[in-house]
Amino acid sequence: MxxxxxxxxxxxxxxxxxxxxxxxxxxxxxxxxxxxxxxxxxxxxxxxxxxxxxxxxxxxxxxxxxxxxxxxxxxxxxxxxxxxxxxxxxxxxxxxxxxxxxxxxxxxxxxxxxxxxxxxxxxxxxxxxxxxxxxxxxxxxxxxxxxxxxxxxxxxxxxxxxxRPNRTLSGGLGALGEDDPAVAARISYAVPDVFGAKRARFAGRRVAVLGAGHSAIGTLLDLARLAEEAPGTAIHWLLRADRVESAYRSGENDQLAERGALASDMAGLVATGRVAVRTGTRIALLAAEGGSLAIHTDAGGRLDVDELVVATGxxxxxxxxxxxxxxxxxxxxxxxxxxxxxxxxxxxxxxxxxxxxxxxxxxxxxxxxxxxxxxxxxxxxxxxxxxxxxxxxxxxxxxxxxxxxDVRLVLPETGVCSTDRKSEDAPARGGGCCGARPAAARVLETQA
The missing domain is CATH 3.50.50.60 (FAD/NAD(P)-binding domain)
Incomplete structure (x- = not known):
């Protein structure tokens, strides 16, 4: 043929x-x-x-x-x-x-x-x-x-x-209410420039980030740096998985140093308590209520924020x-x-x-x-x-x-892109492995 x-x-x-x-x-x-x-x-x-x-x-x-x-x-x-x-x-x-x-x-x-x-x-x-x-x-x-x-x-x-970014529900569906204009106005997808062009939208605000991939982690790191300069910036990390460790495992073994450092930085940030981690979170409903974005989970929980970043690939x-x-x-x-x-x-x-x-x-x-x-x-x-x-x-x-x-390719081998379908929020559901980290995240002093 x-x-x-x-x-x-x-x-x-x-x-x-x-x-x-x-x-x-x-x-x-x-x-x-x-x-x-x-x-x-x-x-x-x-x-x-x-x-x-x-x-x-x-x-x-x-x-x-x-x-x-x-x-x-x-x-x-x-x-x-x-x-x-x-x-x-x-x-x-x-x-x-x-x-x-x-x-x-x-x-x-x-x-x-x-x-x-x-x-x-x-x-x-x-x-x-x-x-x-x-x-x-x-x-x-x-x-x-x-x-x-x-x-x-x-x-x-x-x-x-x-x-074509994925949305809030596992499997790519949008949660109920996600398409409501009042709700959509408070949602960003992928990797918004939270420390730069979109700074005014996030500074001093309550922000939730959904996702376990590198895009989510990079955004969280930039938000943490923003919080150092903008008091009142509160950061919530929403994970569908039951354990946070699955999101940044094997960082020290990554032959792409920048990507490995991303995972290591995030682990350090979580250890300091500067990010509120909410595991086992599955969003069922989003609603604009009382000047906030109300995130309702399938377990009956509720979190009120000003902005939601959906970084699910x-x-x-x-x-x-x-x-x-x-x-x-x-x-x-x-x-x-x-x-x-x-x-x-x-x-x-x-x-x-x-x-x-x-x-x-x-x-x-x-x-x-x-x-x-x-x-x-x-x-x-x-x-x-x-x-x-x-x-x-x-x-x-x-x-x-x-x-x-005659196809040939030399790539750095790493384990961080590998995933386990037992963890819904593992990188296979999240951001692309070819992705990157927000530039500002590189200067976070969370490695020590």
């Missing part, structure tokens, strides 16, 4: 998303002189990264630069950042992604403000077999002026999961591919062949084996999901993994079978 029928070789490869992995895919395509188009919903490259620009990555620069991108940028005078430095999201954009998106080999092919609303086989639906493989892809794009269609020889979806949205034939794992919502390699019950970030186009393929040949979205609900993704994914995919599209099959 061919992913690139000769009939459609003149059509571009469409890349969805101009984030780190999407731009890496573009660099690979440019290097192999394959026509491409990048569709980015935001008004500039790295729209999702800009939302967490205050956050410092766990992984240093040596894991965050695509080699194809480095080869492209080298002749322009671009200076590669020092390998052992940990960038913030803002650093990643300024020192790497923005120059890459502006490169003459990429810039003319990026369409900003372009939301992909559907991908299908041109002229048919997912039910029909006849002639399916010979049809190009049709990509429907919504822009300010309306919707347009474009044809593609292949599609690489690197749109990520940032726009993300999930993929496959709605755009409703008319394609996808092979998705029923639990993780990732490509079916990838699921055994990334199952967080068995694997950490560093124990995931390298994988490429063959593992990421779907029954509708030529459609690939890469980057964070390829991992579905698994939190074990690292940026370098996405770079190797798209290198293999593009080599495959170029007909270079040897390079496409």
């Amino acid at each position: 061919s992913d690139t029928p000769s009939l459609h070789d003149s059509l571009p490869v469409v890349v969805i998303g101009a984030g780190p992995v999407g731009l890496a895919a573009a660099a690979e395509l440019a290097e192999r002189r394959i026509a491409f188009r990048i569709l980015e919903a935001a008004p500039a490259a790295a729209g999702a990264v800009s939302a967490w620009s205050h956050v410092r990555l766990f992984s240093p620069w040596r894991f965050n630069v695509s080699e194809a991108a480095a080869r492209l940028l080298g002749p322009t005078g671009w200076q590669r950042p020092a390998d052992d430095v940990h960038p913030t999201g803002g650093d990643l954009i300024r020192d790497y992604l923005a120059p890459l998106a502006a490169h003459p080999a990429l810039a003319p092919h990026i369409l900003y403000g372009a939301e992909v609303v559907a991908v299908a086989r041109a002229g048919t639906d997912r039910v029909r077999d006849a002639g399916r493989e010979a049809l190009p892809f049709l990509v429907r794009v919504r822009r300010e002026g309306g919707e347009t269609d474009m044809l593609a020889r292949a599609v690489i979806d690197a749109s990520g999961t940032w726009s 993300f999930r993929p949205d496959h709605a755009i591919a409703a008319e394609l034939r996808l092979a998705l794992d029923p639990a993780l919502e990732c490509p079916a062949a990838l699921a055994p390699l990334i199952d967080p019950n068995q694997h950490s970030c560093g124990t995931v084996r390298p994988h490429g186009h063959a593992v990421l393929a779907h029954p509708d040949a030529g459609y690939f999901i890469a980057g964070m979205k390829s991992y579905g609900r698994a939190p074990t993704f690292l940026m370098a993994t996405g770079y190797e994914q798209v290198r293999s995919i593009v080599a495959h599209l170029a007909g270079d079978a040897v390079a496409a099959a």
